[in-house]
Amino acid sequence: MKFIYLSWWKYLAVAIIMYTLLAGFLLGVPRLFILHETIRNTYFHVPMWIAMFTVFTISVIFSIKYLGSGNEKHDLLAVECANVGVFFFVLGLITGMIWADYAWGEYWSNDPKQNSAAIAFLLYCAYLVLRNAIDEEQKRAKISAIYNIFAFPIMIVLIMVLPRMTDSLHPGNGGNPAFGKLDMDNRMRMVLYPAFIGWSLFAAWIATLRYRVRLVEYNRNSIN
Amino acid sequence: MKRLFTLIVLMLTLTTVFAQESETVEMADTMRANGGIYVVVATLTIIFLGLAVYLFALDKRLKKIENEK
Numbered sequence: 001m002k003f004i005y006l007s008w009w010k011y012l013a014v015a016i017i018m019y020t021l022l023a024g025f026l027l028g029v030p031r032l033f034i035l036h037e038t039i040r041n042t043y044f045h046v047p048m049w050i051a052m053f054t055v056f057t058i059s060v061i062f063s064i065k066y067l068g069s070g071n072e073k074h075d076l077l078a079v080e081c082a083n084v085g086v087f088f089f090v091l092g093l094i095t096g097m098i099w100a101d102y103a104w105g106e107y108w109s110n111d112p113k114q115n116s117a118a119i120a121f122l123l124y125c126a127y128l129v130l131r132n133a134i135d136e137e138q139k140r141a142k143i144s145a146i147y148n149i150f151a152f153p154i155m156i157v158l159i160m161v162l163p164r165m166t167d168s169l170h171p172g173n174g175g176n177p178a179f180g181k182l183d184m185d186n187r188m189r190m191v192l193y194p195a196f197i198g199w200s201l202f203a204a205w206i207a208t209l210r211y212r213v214r215l216v217e218y219n220r221n222s223i224n
Numbered sequence: 225m226k227r228l229f230t231l232i233v234l235m236l237t238l239t240t241v242f243a244q245e246s247e248t249v250e251m252a253d254t255m256r257a258n259g260g261i262y263v264v265v266a267t268l269t270i271i272f273l274g275l276a277v278y279l280f281a282l283d284k285r286l287k288k289i290e291n292e293k
Contacts, residue, residue, distance in 0.1 A: 033249055
C-alpha cells in the first residue's frame with residue numbers, strides 16, 4: 001500500500017496524458033467518411049472506459065482481499081475505486097452520446113452497447129446504495145464486498161461480451177473487428193494505447209486521494 | 225491477353241477512384257493550415273495542466289494531514 005503515497009506514477013500519468021493531448025490533435029489520422037475529425041474522439045472517449053475498467057478491477061481485487069483479511073482499509077479502497085469508476089463511467093457515457101449524435105444521428109439510439117452500459121451503471125449504483133443502507137460497519141463491508149465480486153463479472157459481460165454478439169453501431173461488434181484496419185492505423189495506436197495507460201493511472205490517482213481522505217476520517221472516528 | 229489488359233486497366237481505375245474518395249473526405253485542413261489548431265491544443269494543455277497541479281496540491285495537503293497523526 002506504500003505505492004499510493006509515491007509520486008512518480010502520478011507525474012507519469014500527467015506526462016502520458018499531456019502526450020496524448022498533443023499527439024492526439026497534431027498527428028495524422030485516417031481520412032474516413034462520416035467520422036471526419038471526430039475520429040480523434042477515440043483518444044479521449046475510449047480511455048474513459050478503460051480507466052473505469054481499471055479502477056473497477058482494483059475495486060474488486062480489494063473486495064476479495066477484504067474478505068480474506070477483514071482489514072477495513074481494503075474495504076475503504078474498494079469503495080473509493082468504485083466511486084471513481086462510476087465517475088469515469090458518466091464521462092464515458094456523455095462523451096459517447098455527444099459523439100453518437102454526430103456520427104449516428106442520435107444521442108441515444110438504443111445501441112446494444114449503450115443499453116448494456118446503462119444497465120452496468122445501475123449495477124454499480126446499486127452497490128453504492130447497498131453500502132449506505134447498512135449501518136453496521138463489518139456487515140456493510142462484507143456484504144458489499146460479496147456484491148462487488150458478483151457485479152464485476154456481470155459488468156464485463158454486459159459491456160464487453162454481450163454487445164459483441166449482436167449487431168451494434170459500435171466498432172468491434174456484430175462481427176466487425178474493433179480497432180481493425182478499417183477504422184484505425186498504427187499512427188492512432190501510438191496515441192491510443194498510451195492514453196489507456198495514462199488515464200488509468202490518473203483515475204487510480206483520484207481514487208487513492210479519495211481513499212486517503214476516507215482513511216483520515218476513519219481514523220478520527222475510531223479514536224473518538 | 226486482352227482480358228488481362230482490361231483487368232489491369234479496371235484495377236487501376238479502381239485505385240484512382242479510391243484516391244479521389246479519400247481526397248474528398250473533409251477534415252480540419254484549413255484549421256491546420258492557419259495554425260488554428262495550435263490554439264486549441266494550447267488551451268487544452270493549460271486546462272489539463274491546471275487540473276494536474278490542482279490534484280498535486282490536494283495530494284500535498286493530504287500528506288500534511290496524514291503526517292499530523
